Amino acid sequence: MxxxxxxxxxxxxxxxxxxxxxxxxxxxxxxxxxxxxxxxxxxxxxxxxxxxxxxxxxxxxxxxxxxxxxxxxxxxxxxxxxxxxxxxxxxxxxxxxxxxxxxxxxxxxxxxxxxxxxxxxxxxxxxxxxxxxxxxxxxxxxxxxxxxxxxxxxxxxxxxxxxxxxxxxxxxxLPPREFRAGYAEVAKYGLIDDADFFSWLEENRAAVFSGEDARGEAIRRSVAAKARVVATDEREAGTRALLNLGHTFGHALEAACNYDASRIIHGEGVAIGMAMAHRFSVHQGLCAPETAERVERHLAAAGLPTHMNSIPGRGFSTSELMDHIAQDKKVKAGRLTFILSRGIGEAFIAEDVAPHSVETFIAGELAAEPAPALQTGE
Amino acid sequence: MxxxxxxxxxxxxxxxxxxxxxxxxxxxxxxxxxxxxxxxxxxxxxxxxxxxxxxxxxxxxxxxxxxxxxxxxxxxxxxxxxxxxxxxxxxxxxxxxxxxxxxxxxxxxxxxxxxxxxxxxxxxxxxxxxxxxxxxxxxxxxxxxxxxxxxxxxxxxxxxxxxxxxxxxxxxxLPPREFRAGYAEVAKYGLIDDADFFSWLEENRAAVFSGEDARGEAIRRSVAAKARVVATDEREAGTRALLNLGHTFGHALEAACNYDASRIIHGEGVAIGMAMAHRFSVHQGLCAPETAERVERHLAAAGLPTHMNSIPGRGFSTSELMDHIAQDKKVKAGRLTFILSRGIGEAFIAEDVAPHSVETFIAGELAAEPAPALQTGE
Known part of the structure; x- marks a missing residue:
């Protein structure tokens, strides 16, 4: 044990x-x-x-x-x-x-x-x-x-x-969809600050899913990562916010879907949110396009969605998503805080993100080619 | 200031x-x-x-x-x-x-x-x-x-x-009834551990009520007393429980009255509860009858009730009060904790009070001569 x-x-x-x-x-x-x-x-x-x-x-x-x-x-x-x-x-x-x-x-x-x-x-x-x-x-x-x-x-x-x-x-x-959704949070620990773990996941994903020893190992490493962050910043005065990678976009999507599990569940929101956070980082000139593509590739290989357009029933508007984003607990004096990234394992807290640039980015995402509808069945 | x-x-x-x-x-x-x-x-x-x-x-x-x-x-x-x-x-x-x-x-x-x-x-x-x-x-x-x-x-x-x-x-x-009710908590600080303050209140009660300088002084001393206890035991692991003097009986009475302000308000419950806690201490052989009488005299002089029988509409049963007492947050492993007293300013935490002795005491109180109905008007 x-x-x-x-x-x-x-x-x-x-x-x-x-x-x-x-x-x-x-x-x-x-x-x-x-x-x-x-x-x-x-x-x-x-x-x-x-x-x-x-x-x-x-x-x-x-x-x-x-x-x-x-x-x-x-x-x-x-x-x-x-x-x-x-x-x-x-x-x-x-x-x-x-x-x-x-x-x-x-x-x-x-x-x-x-x-x-x-x-x-x-x-x-x-x-x-x-x-x-x-x-x-x-x-x-x-x-x-x-x-x-x-x-x-x-x-x-x-x-x-x-x-x-x-x-x-x-x-x-556990239903496979729930397992996949949880896997988004596992991948998150690699993306935040542990490029080695992310590479390990790229190699061992199949074994993690099939329930071999790698599954226990992935869980143990994830828990250890979370324990480290929580011990440093229990009440999220600083670095703990990194654990919200993908969550600001993800929460907004969940809210916009009225938390309807037939459309989206939390981990799926996080997967889309993480992919969006990396694409937004590219959009802001912070991160190489190849990084965002590598993130998308891994999440997609795990059966996770990476675009809003793959949410069944889609039809979101930029303004409704911006509205939900403004309710994020990290908002301070009206300024938006996002977890962005400079590369795999190089996430950081970006305070004072201009709402306008988020808006432009979301509008661009919504205008993109519709992705195939997400399989929510099993 | x-x-x-x-x-x-x-x-x-x-x-x-x-x-x-x-x-x-x-x-x-x-x-x-x-x-x-x-x-x-x-x-x-x-x-x-x-x-x-x-x-x-x-x-x-x-x-x-x-x-x-x-x-x-x-x-x-x-x-x-x-x-x-x-x-x-x-x-x-x-x-x-x-x-x-x-x-x-x-x-x-x-x-x-x-x-x-x-x-x-x-x-x-x-x-x-x-x-x-x-x-x-x-x-x-x-x-x-x-x-x-x-x-x-x-x-x-x-x-x-x-x-x-x-x-x-x-x-x-502030309506006079509310002022009197608040005064019960002022007197409480004297009864807990400050006999000098209680004597001072006995001498200065009229001035406290009429709003002279003594009022500010009584408030300042009360706040200072509370601040000392809270600083020592923020989450009530120990001595902070002393601040509950009168509150176990008081809360039970408030609950039995369905928090109906025409019958009882919190400070009145505390006044009756403090008088009961001292009478129960006498009943348990812990405290001199003169102490309980002195407490009653002071509270009554302030216009506060000291007996359950003075609550309009009375008609409580021992079992319903015992039932409410069992919901007290201080109950541990089914054992009752009361704040009892050995004298003015000598309150202490009594753990493991036998429910049977509380029951006998309450039954005796309920059987006592009805007190005049409390004036709740103004």
Whole structure:
């Protein structure tokens, strides 16, 4: 078993990465915290597969548990579902020192994490990540939150878990589209500051997808990269913003699609956003066209979209996308901040990007030849 | 002008206590933070009196502002009002570095503070406290939150303001019942650990109520007491729990009254709760009956209730009160924690209080001679 330590002083914790971790969940918890009672928050899909094994693992360690099951999908990251989860935690008489277990992917992790952050002003949180995206990104680092019609993740808290389990066996049951989407975040770590990792991914992509040892290795390296950034800048005062590579464009596209999973899911937005960030960097004269092409080639090889035009139903307008971009949390005094790049592994934070140049770039992207519609099926 | 510093490292801030502070609000903000845009969150009553002066003060310092007005009263500390405030902050395009000004008493401070804590994962917060309770207690220390049917303040965040203004001139327009209720929290600081302050209050109560210099002095000493406790134990891992003297019983009574202000308001619950905590201490053989009587005498002289029986409409049952007490955030492994006392200024944290002894005590209180109904008018 591989363990990555996230060093945050008294808020430090471990991320365990290995196959078949869930049967020992209770034992791992008991070794690290006062664990008597827990609420398992999950969605219907993940619950069907893993609620029983998790319940059993807790029971083996003499931890009482209750369950809170929400609908799958981004729509559960809402005020109304948050209220429901919080009130169920209270109704079950869970105390401040009891544990909320977020069992699922990014949606469940963000929602249950936020609920744990605000219930009794902060309970204990354990993330049991069952999607690739959650394992390499959202379960680590303490960002929790919900969406509102104004935008994605605009409401939330920084709230670190006490333990994260990335049980790689759960990826065997993950729908291929979800795996591909999570892979966008894996590739992101290479693109930010690790050209070697990106080259390694170019060589080992097939093995990562087929579930060989390379898969565990890719996850471990991704988690270690994220842990390093979070330890340096927990609350995103500076360098942590690099992790948003592809996210400003990606979030705007998700919002413009009303978070409709039949059109786009988060990792797909990130893939398109990363490709756009590199093309925008070329457009700004910061980066060689070959770099942007290499990024597109790798994402496309992984089955990921790289252009807005490949989103089913497309038909976005520049002004609506600019409107969503203006809601980005990184906006300061009306100035836009983007993560741009000078080359593979050379991303940087560009503050004070002129809205006009973004607008011109987006208009150009929208006017481009329609790309073939994205396969969202499997 | 008197300034009390709350020492919390990088989260430190000042509490300014003086008459006529509001006209200089913008200037005080500009001296301490990057202040360009702000949202003023207030209630209809306070807004009628102080929205215009606050707007003017901000404009004088070239700070743009928008307003969010909620209904007065505890009912606004709800999920639905929280959602409304958060969404109005987002719709107004306030950024992470912009400022939420909580203009009002405890309800507005708790609600707007919580909204600031979770919007864009944390904006800047300034508390402009216009009630005695907010000035001496709720605006200082970073506890924010809302209520749910399960109980009071069970949902929220620790989130420190960047600046607190206690403009004592605003107390001249405060309804007398609200002033009395706030006074319960002033007396609390004497009862916790400052017998001298309690004696001083016994001698100067009339002057505090009539608005002479003693009023400012009482507020300053209260804020200083709170600042000391918060600096030692920001997140209530230990001694901060002392500030809950009277609150476990008080919250249970408020919940049992459905937060109906025609029956009870927070400070009245605290007054009854503090009297009960001292009588319970006597009941447990911890404290002399004379101490409890002295506490009751002082609170009654201030026009505050000291018995559950004086709540209009009374008719509580022991089991319903025990049920609310079990929801207290201090409960750990089912054991009750109360703040009890050995004498004036000798409060202490009693963990592991047997539920049975609390039950017997409450049953005895309920069986006692009905007290005259509390005057809630004015």
């Amino acid at each position: 591989s363990s990555v330590h996230v060093e945050l002083g008294e808020r430090s914790y471990d991320v365990l990465v290995a196959a078949n971790l869930i049967p020992n969940l209770g034992r791992h918890m008991a070794a690290r915290m006062d664990a008597r009672r827990a609420a398992i928050v999950t969605d219907e899909n993940v619950g069907r597969l893993y609620l029983e094994p998790v319940r059993q693992a807790l029971s083996d360690a003499e931890i009482d548990s209750v369950e809170i099951v929400v609908a799958p999908g981004e729509a559960s990251k809402s005020f109304s579902t948050l209220e429901r989860v919080v009130r169920e935690l209270l109704a079950a008489r869970l105390e401040r020192s009891d544990i909320v277990i977020a069992l699922g992917g990014g949606v469940v992790g963000d929602l249950a994490g936020f609920a744990a952050a605000i219930t009794r002003r902060g309970m204990s949180l354990v993330q049991v990540a069952t999607s690739l995206l959650a394992q390499v990104d959202s379960s680590v680092g303490g960002k929790t939150g919900i969406n509102t019609p104004e935008g994605k993740n605009l409401v939330g808290a920084f709230f670190q878990p006490r333990l994260v389990l990335a049980d790689t066996s759960t990826l065997d049951t | 008197s300034s009390v510093h709350v020492e919390l490292g990088e989260r430190s801030y000042d509490v300014l206590v003086a008459a006529n502070l509001i006209p200089n609000l913008g200037r005080h903000m500009a001296a301490r933070m990057d202040a360009r845009r702000a949202a003023i969150v207030t209630d209809e009553n306070v807004g009628r009196l102080y929205l215009e002066p606050v707007r003017q003060a901000l404009s004088d310092a070239e700070i743009d502002s928008v307003e969010i007005v909620v209904a007065p009263g505890e009912a606004s500390k709800s999920f639905s009002t929280l959602e409304r405030v958060v969404r109005e902050l987002l719709a107004a395009r306030l950024e992470r570095s912009d400022i939420v000004i909580a203009l009002g008493g405890g309800v507005v401070g708790d609600l707007a503070g919580f909204a600031a804590a979770i919007t864009r994962r944390g904006m800047s917060l300034v508390q402009v406290a216009t009630s005695l309770l907010a000035q001496v207690d709720s605006s200082v220390g970073g506890k924010t939150g809302i209520n749910t049917p399960e109980g009071k303040n069970l949902v929220g965040a620790f989130f420190q303001p960047r600046l607190v203004l206690a403009d004592t001139s605003t107390l001249d327009t």
